[in-house]
Amino acid sequence: MSMEFTDRLTRVEPSATLAISALATELENEGADVVDLSVGEPDFPTPENIVEAGKDAMDAGHTGYTTSAGIIDLREAIADKLADDGLDHGPEEIIVTPGAKQALYEIVQALIGDGDEVVLLDPAWVSYEAMVKMAGGDLTRVDLSDSDFQLEPALDDLADAVSDETELLIVNSPSNPTGAVYSDAALEGVRDLAVEHDITVISDEIYKEITYGVEPTSLGTLEGMADRTVTVNGFSKAYSMTGWRLGYFAGPEELIDQAGKLHSHSVSSAVNFVQHAGIEALENTDDAVSEMTEAFAERRDLVVDLLEDHGVDVAVPEGAFYMMLPVDDDDQAWCEGAIEDAHVATVPGSAFGTPGYARISYAASEERLEEGIERLAEEGYL
Template identity: 75%
Template structure:
């Protein structure tokens, strides 16, 4: 069969993160012991009360379709969570999605057309670029690597990129892959440019609960002048260790939600019924579990920074999420390939995120495995 595929699929490459993870799986299938630091998945189980809530929902018969944008109980809980963050989203301004990635996809497809302009901060999560390309948008980039991944020192660079042609600015704080948490001054700088140039801002806050600074990071949509031009994305995968449950949510102005709901209803219909009920439990009764996970990630971050320092490696300190960007050889792809083949340590090339010369490490692994990974890298000449 001589099939001609749509142009859009030729614009994107397979996920570099999953490619490395697949290689790690192949080595493990051959009997190798691989320290896999490539995938951003918490190594904690889903909290027991959330699991029990999901089971109870199934037993109660919550296994059919739900209202497309989410069950009322979950949307009410999400609205309460948004209110705690200073965001006034009504329930008709919320879409519950099967995973945060689906929410992002729906927003990109709603706001971007062929020739639209989207601004990304490098290093940027790989799926932002892929979604922009699928929509046919043009990408403008702002490099944060000269500033240890902080946004505030790069606001002048951002001002040179954002213009009246800008349709969407994507902000991810805490950041995947750098772990950076953007300051209030940085977010206010984004706000000022968005208002001046009438641009929409997508604030991806999926790692919001995993921060090591004092207090909860400021939600961009809570700033003056941003409520009508901000889309806020969050979800359950990272905060509650619910990656396989596939549950996320979007808060946005009602007119944008109405348009995005068309894509939502015609693609996924709705998020899984009993998973949504488990989501209510996660939002309302898991504070202790979330704190326990965050504290463990904090300790691991500090340990890794010390271990790398012992080997003469200065790593920009992440203040959130569970990633760090390790400075490596200029050809970071070759470094990562060598690290997994020689040391059996899996990482992701920084070039996949738009920032060559680095490797992203996930410290969502036990302290023992993290120590083993650093030791192997050192013994094999990769530090």
């Protein structure tokens, strides 16, 4: 039997981050001690009160299907959180998903059809490209690498890239993979272009809670953006809940109605007891989030200092837990060599649309970060 797969799938690459992680696991299974700086996963356990809330919810029998969009108590808690960020969305404008990735997938599927134009800011998180291609859309990419990954100096390039044909722009601040937090002036520039060309914008705010001395503005709070912004967030990063799979999106009701059909016909709902744990996360976990963020800030400083000691300057991240390390033009070969020779896993910048860099995740412990950088230096990779 020979199968015919759709172009939409065959033109998509498997996730580069997950591929490197799989390689790291393979080496570990062979007995190697791999320092894994590839994976975007906090190394902290999920805060105990959230775990307990999940267990309690299971004990209380919250194990059946829920309303497709998510239980009302969680959507109300999310609406309150969004209100704290200055965003006005009632529960009817929110869909709870199994992870922010699913949220992004549903929005892109709802908005993008064959030949629709989508603009990405490079380097851009790996799955955006795949999602757009799976929906049949076409990509235009704006390179931010000449401006230390900041958007404000590159607004003219963005203006050249968008047109009345542009359907969707995806903005991710704090950014994966650069850790950049875009300035208010940059976001206002996005707003002006979005309004001028009638563009819908996804604001992926999954790292909003993890910042170092800056307060990122939510794009949807800017005048003119409320009814053209879809805000995405989730629990994986801020609450160290990657495997619980819980995220959400909030946007204009019309979009929620359309995406809601896709959601109900595909995932039904996020896991019932996980949704209950999500309420606890939103309502009672501020201290744990601050502690984790402080730890990330220390790790960031450590890595920046260690790299500087080896003569490597990086654009210092202001949020998330990633930074871009400038490497050889052939970043793919650099990353393969680094994992084979130094047993240090990183992700090639080309996976994010920006060759010449490797992404380091500093969600690992200080000891592992020190060990990883030492090994890269010893093997001649710094």
